[in-house]
Amino acid sequence: MHLSFQIQFQDLPRFLDHWSSKYKYKSDEKYTDNIGSPLTEESLRQLFEWKNGIEKIAGRKLLSIAENYTTSFNDDPVTRYLNHKQSGSAIWNIFYLHCLSPREWPIFDQHVFRAMRYMKTGKIEEIPRTSKRKYETYQQEYIPFFKAFGGMEQRKVDMALFAFGKFLKTAAKYA
Known part of the structure; x- marks a missing residue:
């Protein structure tokens, strides 16, 4: 017997409302208190602690x-x-660009990648393993995808994609 499921939403605003409400992440104030402000050593450290998902790095x-x-x-x-070819991991380098210019460089990680791919193809896929492919995917695929959300609140889009992508990771076990 073959069983499958499908996830549908009527429009992007409803998708964003639903999935951003499911967003949960440790120490989110480290992000919200520091992003978009001039960077200091302390604020940069807190932003990376937030991204790393732990209290201390x-x-x-x-x-x-x-x-x-x-x-x-x-x-x-x-x-x-x-x-x-440069130092630093792809995800952290992209996050650093986000810290420097949040509007220009959206956050990119395994969860938003999974959400993007599902929304584009209907398939649950994992982020590429190599740094080279991560950078290519970010520039050639993710940035245009993210821009398709137009004037919608950037942080809400990020939270919705993150939560949806985390859900898809669990859902993949049953798909």
Whole structure:
């Protein structure tokens, strides 16, 4: 016997209302209190703690943050932070760009990738494994996808995609 399910919403505003209400993440105030304000060493550390999902970042990761991410960056961000040949992980480099310019660089991770792919293809897929593919997917696929939400509140879109993508991870076991 083959059973399947389908997830449908009448429109994007209802999708966003529903899934953003399901969003839950530890220490969200570390994000909301610091994003969009001038970066300091403290605010940058808190933003990375938020992204990492834990209260305090371990020593090696803290050292990586200090080595790779400053409170301001004036060179070409694409050359430095969207390049698989440069240091830092793809997800953290993209998040750093988001910290520098939240409107220009949306957050990207496994959950929003899963949500995007499901919304585009109806299939539950996992984020590419290689940094090179993550950067390509972010630039060529995710940014245009995110821009399709137009004037909708960016944070609400991010929260909805994150929550929906987490749900899909669980749903994949039953699909």
